Amino acid sequence: MTDFPFENRIWDPAETLARDELRALQAERLRETVARVAHVPFYRRALAERGVGADDIRIADDVRRLPFTTKEDLRQHYPLGFLAVPREELVRLHGSSGTTGKPTFVAYTAEDLECWANLCARFLVAGGLRREHMVQIAFGYGLFTGGFGLHQGVELVGASIIPAASGNTPRQVMLLVDLRPEVLICTPSYALNIAEVARAKGYGPDDIALQFAHFGGEMWTEDMRHEIERALGIQAFNNYGLSEIIGPGVSGECAARGGMHISEDHFLVECLDPDTLEPVPEGEQGELVITTLTKQAMPLLRYRTRDIAALDSAPCRCGRTGTRMSRVVGRTDDMLIIRGVNVFPSQIEEALLRVDGATPHYLIEVDRPGAMDEVKVKVELRPEAFSDRMDEMQRLRDRIGREIFTVTGLRVGLELVEPQTLERSAGKALRVIDRRQNRPGG
Ligand code: DLL
Numbered sequence: 001m002t003d004f005p006f007e008n009r010i011w012d013p014a015e016t017l018a019r020d021e022l023r024a025l026q027a028e029r030l031r032e033t034v035a036r037v038a039h040v041p042f043y044r045r046a047l048a049e050r051g052v053g054a055d056d057i058r059i060a061d062d063v064r065r066l067p068f069t070t071k072e073d074l075r076q077h078y079p080l081g082f083l084a085v086p087r088e089e090l091v092r093l094h095g096s097s098g099t100t101g102k103p104t105f106v107a108y109t110a111e112d113l114e115c116w117a118n119l120c121a122r123f124l125v126a127g128g129l130r131r132e133h134m135v136q137i138a139f140g141y142g143l144f145t146g147g148f149g150l151h152q153g154v155e156l157v158g159a160s161i162i163p164a165a166s167g168n169t170p171r172q173v174m175l176l177v178d179l180r181p182e183v184l185i186c187t188p189s190y191a192l193n194i195a196e197v198a199r200a201k202g203y204g205p206d207d208i209a210l211q212f213a214h215f216g217g218e219m220w221t222e223d224m225r226h227e228i229e230r231a232l233g234i235q236a237f238n239n240y241g242l243s244e245i246i247g248p249g250v251s252g253e254c255a256a257r258g259g260m261h262i263s264e265d266h267f268l269v270e271c272l273d274p275d276t277l278e279p280v281p282e283g284e285q286g287e288l289v290i291t292t293l294t295k296q297a298m299p300l301l302r303y304r305t306r307d308i309a310a311l312d313s314a315p316c317r318c319g320r321t322g323t324r325m326s327r328v329v330g331r332t333d334d335m336l337i338i339r340g341v342n343v344f345p346s347q348i349e350e351a352l353l354r355v356d357g358a359t360p361h362y363l364i365e366v367d368r369p370g371a372m373d374e375v376k377v378k379v380e381l382r383p384e385a386f387s388d389r390m391d392e393m394q395r396l397r398d399r400i401g402r403e404i405f406t407v408t409g410l411r412v413g414l415e416l417v418e419p420q421t422l423e424r425s426a427g428k429a430l431r432v433i434d435r436r437q438n439r440p441g442g
Contacts, residue, residue: 004213004236004255008318008395012118012159014265015320019313022321025176026060028267029293032065034326038301042077043067043283045158063291068277068302074104074244082298087108090297095143096243098102103143105164106243107297109424113152115294116246119263120153123252126261126318127237128212129183131158137173138186138194139217140166140427145247146217146419149184153249159183166190166426169197172378180209188220188228188236189429192360195231196424205233214239218428219346222362223353240328244303245290251325256317258322264418271311274332285310287332288325306332310343334432336366338373348377351403357385361422368436376413377404383419 010016017025035054037043047053054063056394073084079102083090083271095103108116112184121129129135133152139146147165154161154169162175166186172194175181184191191213198208210232216239225236237254242318250267251260262269271286272279280286288305310326321399337343352358361380366373379400389395404412423430 004318006128006255007132007238009125010319011122013124015126015261015263015322015356017265019176019321019322023060025265026293026346027057028060029265030060030063030120030268030291031055031057031372033291033293033295033299033301036084036296037301040082040299042069042073042082043301047165060268063302064272066291066301068289068304069300069308070200070304071104071244071265076103078102079105080107082300083107085297090374093143094145094148094149094247096242101199104244106145106247109296109426111247111296114264116149116158116249119246119249119266120149121156122263123237123239123249123261124150124153124157124214126252126253126320127214127239128235129154129157129159129214129436133159133183134162134179134181135159136162136164136172136179136181138164138166138172138184138426139191141256144427145241145243146187146427148339149241150214150249169194169424169426170201173198173201173203176208177203182211182214182256183211184210184232184234186213186215187217187425187428188215189360190426191215191228191236192224192231193424193426194230198280205231208232210234211324212237215239216250216252217430219330219334219344221346221349221353223298223350226383227353227360238327240325242305244300245292245305246295250290251322252314254318258316259312259326261316261318261320261322261324264322268293269311269325271309274304274306274308280310283312283326285326285329290296304313308332308335336364336375336432336434338366338375338410341408341410342408348404349431352400352409354403355396355400357382358400359419361424362431363422364432366432366434366436374413375410375413378415378417378422379415380422382420386416386418 039240052065090107092108141147212235237253241248241250251262269289270289276288288307294300307328313323359380364379365376
């Protein structure tokens with residue numbers, strides 16, 4: 001393992017369970033979960049309709065006999081209709097980052113919190129965290145699961161924490177420069193924002209002590225990883241999760257960075273064709289559908305995440321046996337259907353990062369002024385690329401247009417904007433504004 005950036009340590013022996021033991025454990029825990037959800041009226045009904053009970057679960061694949069759960073189901077039972085334990089047993093509530101309207105609440109028992117901290121510790125250690133490190137957490141502490149979830153994981157590992165929370169970017173830079181933490185935790189887009197503010201204050205990678213970072217909470221591309229790594233002089237690791245399932249801690253990268261190991265002893269993950277709901281062949285992209293195996297307060301059966309990714313169960317050099325999931329390439333509800341062509345924002349990001357003068361600060365605006373969809377991508381240029389010369393700007397515009405066409409097959413309108421004009425976010429970046437009415441899938 002000489003090419004690993006640091007010694008490969010494993011936090012929890014359960015991460016290396018033999019596959020057959022893991023599958024047997026999944027079956028046992030799935031059976032327990034089906035018994036537990038009998039306390040939830042929604043599931044009692046859905047299971048009765050299918051004529052399935054805990055005794056029918058013999059192997060992990062029996063999950064396919066169980067009903068699905070959607071975000072809409074959670075909404076219809078707002079606020080806490082999916083609780084499987086009495087309210088008195090709850091010790092914490094969080095909420096999903098609903099873009100409009102009310103959040104979806106999720107709840108935890110003391111046992112759930114303990115388990116969650118352990119799951120975060122797993123990927124943190126897999127990505128290099130050690131007791132002796134100092135960690136700046138720049139995620140929101142609040143209903144969002146990012147701040148508190150990662151906080152507990154880092155605390156369990158025993159490293160020290162600067163709970164900076166999100167926002168106040170100049171102060172984030174001050175903390176990085178003065179306290180010299182080795183590790184940063186936030187969304188990838190916020191890391192880029194922090195790097196930019198640091199640069200504007202005259203600080204580069206040599207002025208801070210960061211060695212690596214754990215990023216998650218939003219879609220990002222491999223090119224974006226390189227961009228942030230260069231800007232901060234770090235190694236960046238990807239981790240994935242969603243509040244309905246637990247928050248961060250569903251999966252995360254190890255030192256090999258060849259996909260995120262899923263903690264399969266706690267989550268049974270299927271990858272399904274979102275239309276037919278049949279499994280896709282391994283390695284192909286599909287919608288991740290997750291069943292919790294140990295959650296007490298709010299277990300979920302076959303939750304449709306809407307996240308599109310691929311699974312890979314080939315053994316990993318690090319020794320962890322958990323199936324790896326690829327990056328999330330997009331969400332079924334983020335997929336834009338433009339004049340009949342399917343496009344994910346991640347494809348636009350990929351195209352932009354292939355062009356020297358472009359930055360990963362972009363906004364996709366979709367409209368339907370007449371019968372046809374129109375797309376405009378606003379792209380922020382690098383300071384050195386922005387010019388008063390029309391011919392230079394036109395060349396750059398053509399180059400960006402060609403890259404977007406190569407990746408997506410679409411010709412889009414482009415607006416090249418000056419550095420620092422698109423709004424920065426301290427959490428999840430806004431990438432799309434869709435003004436079409438009755439948009440397909442919307
Ligand atoms: O974002 C939980 C989280 C916090 C994960 C911090 C990692 C780090 P929600 O607000 O419920 O929870 O949003 C979940 O964010 O369904 C994905 O679409 C997206 N997402 C989360 N992590 C990644 C990632 C948290 N690494 C939704 N790559 C999920 C791509 C991600 N998308």
